[in-house]
Amino acid sequence: MSESDVTAIITEVEAQEVELVLRSFTHDDAWRLGNLLVELAVERDLPVTIDIRKGTQQVFHAARPGTTPDNDSWIKRKVRVVYRFGASSYLVGLRAKAKGSDFNADHGLLFQEYSAHGGAFPVRVEGVGIVAVATVSGLAQQDDHALVVEALRELREAQPLV
Template identity: 45%
Template sequence: MSIQSDLEMLAKQEALLQFDKFDASTAWDLGCALRAVAEAKSAVVAVHIQLGEVSVFSFSMVGTTPDNNEWLRRKRNVVQRFYRSSYAVGLGLQQRETSLLERYGLSVTDYAAHGGCFPIRVKGVGVVGSIGLSGLAQRDDHEMLVEAIARYLKLPYEDVRLPAE
């Protein structure tokens, strides 16, 4: 596994995992699907889906803390700023040996370039929101999102998953 190969797969994920439409009903269905994936893996996570500036789904499993919601906010800010997954932004910065603060002047108080937030793209429209997850290691946060989105879109997860570390 290399950062470059992961970045290539992350770009593929973002290109393929797009919705025909996305509204509050879609958010509910996707959020519940993500919760089911987490429960099946015995993962303790917090989930947040935002459409524009509106929170349309939020769920925190027993065992999460307010810190999980803070991580979600900071990762969501990265997606809203760059229209990329927070993991892709983080790996890109790592590859360049820089940080959000050094490259863009963005404070870690408000931005976290760590895996776990993914842009919601609607075909022909662009990014309309984000879906975030917090509670696992950053790569695992990211991959759980990708798995749930791929399954929701009826795409084979195996075609878009990151290689094992």
């Protein structure tokens, strides 16, 4: 991937994070988002694990055939990146790549604890900020990320205007 490709993807992901701010996000919304992700995964026969956390509380979790407990480990590491850096795990990793740096070494973080690979996306609420993280693990990182973005867009479009 060229430097200009990385820059273009960073711009796209930054725009997604601005676009996908919700009006609210309740436990019921987390359930809806999780179910949207499961429906997409079932329709496409995707081997993914899906996880939604509000703060430290896991409020939705599903594992499809073809996944392993290792996917749960990836989810935890990606979620930590979102909460620590306030951006999607994909964006954090892309920014490190654009600088030609090693994310974990630069921040003194163990890879077993933090992973700046795509798939964990911050759930933001207008006027509040990050209230949850939606994560997919099992595909290539850009595909994990894209699946979460697709489901968040659908959830956002279904929310009533305030």
